Amino acid sequence: MAGVVRNIQVKLNIPEEHHSDVDETFEEFRQASQHVADHGWSDDPDHLVKAKNKLHDATYTEVREATTLQSSLVQSARNLAATALGNCHDLLNNDKNTSKPEFRGSVVVYNGRTITYNDDHVTLATTGDRVTAEYVLPHDDEDTPFEEYWNDDEWEKREATLHKRDGEYYLHVAVEKDVEPVTDDSTENGVVLGVDLNVDGYVAVTSTGAFLGNADELNHKRDAYERRRGNLQQTGTRSAHITIQSIGDRFAEWSRHRLHAVSNGIIREAVENDCTHIAFERLKYIWTRISNASKFQQWAFREIQRQVEYKAEEHGIEVETVAPQYTSQRCSHGECGFTHEDNRDGDEFECLKCGKELHADYNAARNVAWRCVQNWLKSGSGRATSQLALKSGTVNANGDFNASAV
Numbered sequence: 001m002a003g004v005v006r007n008i009q010v011k012l013n014i015p016e017e018h019h020s021d022v023d024e025t026f027e028e029f030r031q032a033s034q035h036v037a038d039h040g041w042s043d044d045p046d047h048l049v050k051a052k053n054k055l056h057d058a059t060y061t062e063v064r065e066a067t068t069l070q071s072s073l074v075q076s077a078r079n080l081a082a083t084a085l086g087n088c089h090d091l092l093n094n095d096k097n098t099s100k101p102e103f104r105g106s107v108v109v110y111n112g113r114t115i116t117y118n119d120d121h122v123t124l125a126t127t128g129d130r131v132t133a134e135y136v137l138p139h140d141d142e143d144t145p146f147e148e149y150w151n152d153d154e155w156e157k158r159e160a161t162l163h164k165r166d167g168e169y170y171l172h173v174a175v176e177k178d179v180e181p182v183t184d185d186s187t188e189n190g191v192v193l194g195v196d197l198n199v200d201g202y203v204a205v206t207s208t209g210a211f212l213g214n215a216d217e218l219n220h221k222r223d224a225y226e227r228r229r230g231n232l233q234q235t236g237t238r239s240a241h242i243t244i245q246s247i248g249d250r251f252a253e254w255s256r257h258r259l260h261a262v263s264n265g266i267i268r269e270a271v272e273n274d275c276t277h278i279a280f281e282r283l284k285y286i287w288t289r290i291s292n293a294s295k296f297q298q299w300a301f302r303e304i305q306r307q308v309e310y311k312a313e314e315h316g317i318e319v320e321t322v323a324p325q326y327t328s329q330r331c332s333h334g335e336c337g338f339t340h341e342d343n344r345d346g347d348e349f350e351c352l353k354c355g356k357e358l359h360a361d362y363n364a365a366r367n368v369a370w371r372c373v374q375n376w377l378k379s380g381s382g383r384a385t386s387q388l389a390l391k392s393g394t395v396n397a398n399g400d401f402n403a404s405a406v
């Protein structure tokens with residue numbers, strides 16, 4: 001079992017009468033961390049102290065006496081300083097410049113003994129009484145981190161840091177989920193979902209035959225946004241400037257939303273087909289193939305791969321990138337493999353040798369998966385029975401078809 005950790009920010013409603021206790025806790029926590037950092041620091045990495053137990057022995061009693069922090073908060077402050085000193089140690093060891101950690105911000109690190117999570121509120125240890133603070137959650141949590149991680153019991157709330165910004169209190173909560181890896185070193189076979197990304201037509205097509213997202217709609221919206229921004233820029237007024245900002249934010253949110261739908265679709269296909277791996281073409285090679293891709297399209301592809309990597313981790317699925325030769329020209333049907341530039345005509349793929357007709361992007365996605373398996377076999381990674389996930393079944397590296405149970 002491996003744990004996947006996500007961080008969620010939640011705003012807290014701390015009653016006015018408790019602000020002074022919380023603010024005092026920030027200050028004492030800062031002093032405690034600083035005291036430990038002062039003690040451990042040296043610009044000679046051989047003399048810098050970063051070990052928690054050594055820092056504890058040398059500073060604990062002093063910090064307890066100098067502050068009213070409870071023992072667990074003193075330990076959290078020491079751990080924070082130890083981490084900072086550890087970072088300094090690494091830098092000094094690599095002959096990089098660094099200086100003694102200076103703690104200036106409003107931060108308190110909470111752990112299981114100093115924070116308690118309840119359905120609609122949290123309780124926090126402070127220098128005074130324990131403080132109860134309600135969560136300020138969005139009214140509509142659809143497609144937000146709250147829907148995915150906060151209200152889902154599979155994600156356990158762990159450590160948190162409390163921050164203060166512009167007079168408001170925010171809790172950054174680490175949530176963790178145990179993930180059963182789909183494969184480990186003891187299993188030899190892998191099942192690969194191949195993904196083909198495109199700047200027109202469907203954004204993503206998988207080797208299982210899922211056609212996801214509308215690239216033309218994305219491009220069209222982007223053009224409309226650019227035109228409107230251009231017109232507003234010519235106007236040049238202050239209100240035009242504000243409008244540019246707001247339509248820019250709206251467009252960014254809209255497109256990210258669309259790309260999430262695509263990456264969720266890719267993950268769904270991988271999970272439903274028991275895939276251990278998702279394979280993409282390496283972006284560098286996509287840009288060779290699509291030489292006129294816009295900055296926006298390049299961003300969109302990077303964003304999809306980033307989102308998929310992030311979400312795949314939660315399912316124990318690994319993401320690989322491959323440098324496929326001739327993905328669009330090679331026939332992916334059975335053992336054919338015939339490769340010719342005339343096999344493809346726009347969206348249509350028709351093999352000049354075996355006559356198989358396929359959607360061109362679907363054919364390319366199958367080749368991405370195939371290339372991934374070929375790479376494994378060549379590198380002798382032992383996945384002798386590796387398979388490509390294909391529509392209604394899987395095909396192994398030799399082209400033998402296994403009917404799917406689905």
Ligand SMILES: [Zn+2]
Pocket residue numbers: 331332333336337338351352353354355356
């Ligand atoms: Zn063929």
